[in-house]
Amino acid sequence: MVEFSLPRNSVVGKGKTYPAPAGAKNVKTFRVYRWSPDDDNNPVVDSYEIDLDHIGPMVLDAIIHIKNDVDPTLTFRRSCREGICGSCAMNIDGENTLACLKPIKDVKGDVRINPLPHMPIVKDLVSNLDAAYAQLRSIEPWMKSDSAPPPDSERRQSIEERAKLDGMWECILCFCCTTSCPSYWWNGDRYLGPSVLLAAYRWIIDSRDEHTGDRLDELEDTFKLYACRTIMNCTQACPKGLNPAKAIGQIKELQLERKG
Amino acid sequence: MDSSVSHIKVMRSQLGRARGLGAGGSGTEHWWAERVSAATLLPLSAWFVIQIFRLKGASHDTVVKWGGKPVNATMLTALIITTFHHAGVGLQVIVDDYVHGKLHKPTRILVKAATALIGLLGVFSVIKLVISGVSRKS
Numbered sequence: 469m470v471e472f473s474l475p476r477n478s479v480v481g482k483g484k485t486y487p488a489p490a491g492a493k494n495v496k497t498f499r500v501y502r503w504s505p506d507d508d509n510n511p512v513v514d515s516y517e518i519d520l521d522h523i524g525p526m527v528l529d530a531i532i533h534i535k536n537d538v539d540p541t542l543t544f545r546r547s548c549r550e551g552i553c554g555s556c557a558m559n560i561d562g563e564n565t566l567a568c569l570k571p572i573k574d575v576k577g578d579v580r581i582n583p584l585p586h587m588p589i590v591k592d593l594v595s596n597l598d599a600a601y602a603q604l605r606s607i608e609p610w611m612k613s614d615s616a617p618p619p620d621s622e623r624r625q626s627i628e629e630r631a632k633l634d635g636m637w638e639c640i641l642c643f644c645c646t647t648s649c650p651s652y653w654w655n656g657d658r659y660l661g662p663s664v665l666l667a668a669y670r671w672i673i674d675s676r677d678e679h680t681g682d683r684l685d686e687l688e689d690t691f692k693l694y695a696c697r698t699i700m701n702c703t704q705a706c707p708k709g710l711n712p713a714k715a716i717g718q719i720k721e722l723q724l725e726r727k728g
Numbered sequence: 729m730d731s732s733v734s735h736i737k738v739m740r741s742q743l744g745r746a747r748g749l750g751a752g753g754s755g756t757e758h759w760w761a762e763r764v765s766a767a768t769l770l771p772l773s774a775w776f777v778i779q780i781f782r783l784k785g786a787s788h789d790t791v792v793k794w795g796g797k798p799v800n801a802t803m804l805t806a807l808i809i810t811t812f813h814h815a816g817v818g819l820q821v822i823v824d825d826y827v828h829g830k831l832h833k834p835t836r837i838l839v840k841a842a843t844a845l846i847g848l849l850g851v852f853s854v855i856k857l858v859i860s861g862v863s864r865k866s
Contacts (some may be wrong), residue, residue: 690758693755
């Protein structure tokens with residue numbers, strides 16, 4: 469059955485408070501989830517009072533400042549700090565997003581920072597995304613074509629065919645959408661989740677791919693595809709402004725089209 | 729090996745788990761049935777609500793006579809069948825979401841049996857209306 473409360477070893481406690489430096493005028497509190505696999509302690513939320521006058525505008529700037537100058541034990545993923553690598557995906561102020569694209573001033577009150585929901589935690593803000601990566605691999609996100617490519621050039625697409633991939637290729641696989649989806653929380657072992665289904669649709673509608681039917685066969689399943697309940701959290705969460713819910717709807721329409 | 733010793737229980741690769749048992753080969757029909765029945769219920773329910781308002785304060789005899797007319801009986805039966813078909817497919821989705829493990833299959837059977845039986849009860853009530861309408865005439 470559905471679990472309505474956290475297991476005893478997951479109940480989040482109160483952690484340490486790191487006060488702002490003396491003389492700070494523009495202070496905001498960052499409440500950050502902390503958990504380490506190295507001890508048997510429950511997770512806690514640490515409070516960091518940060519002087520906003522001395523850091524950049526984004527939540528990631530604050531987190532990097534905390535790690536560099538306040539508490540070097542804080543663990544998180546980040547790489548490009550400009551919304552193209554997808555590493556710093558986390559739950560900020562109750563919404564999954566990229567810390568590097570989230571302005572601190574958009575958050576009213578304390579900034580609550582948690583790891584992406586409902587995934588195993590590696591440490592602090594780092595979720596384990598192995599299962600989601602494997603699900604991506606399971607839909608075989610690469611071109612499958614039996615016709616030989618032209619010997620002297622790449623496979624060509626018309627302008628219209630190429631336009632169909634817009635809104636799809638921009639996905640950076642941060643899994644903000646997948647981990648915001650209640651259906652994925654309930655049935656993540658069988659439901660592929662919005663991110664992977666967006667990737668699947670990207671290959672289904674690619675004019676150069678010749679295995680469209682096989683791809684649709686692989687998704688004809690009450691859970692893999694149809695566990696989508698059109699909750700739309702995915703589209704709301706996407707920090708790149710993409711629409712995975714629409715892509716899922718279009719896969720369902722194609723499934724229907726080939727039956728009728 | 730002593731299975732009571734604390735140990736990792738699943739060592740299957742993530743890809744193996746993601747592929748699982750493969751695609752079940754169905755799902756579209758169920759999803760489409762949900763949509764079609766929902767859309768069908770819109771006019772049927774509107775018709776029913778209007779009829780009930782028109783029958784406000786009517787005597788028992790009038791209502792029985794109303795229900796016994798072929799068009800009304802057909803519409804009532806269609807409404808009842810569609811309602812409980814929609815309830816069945818819809819509840820199955822809720823069961824899939826919330827009930828996991830050993831209870832999943834029995835709960836699904838329970839939902840199917842309950843919606844089918846209550847729907848049948850409704851259909852036979854309409855048949856009874858039709859028959860009693862006929863017997864009253866004679």
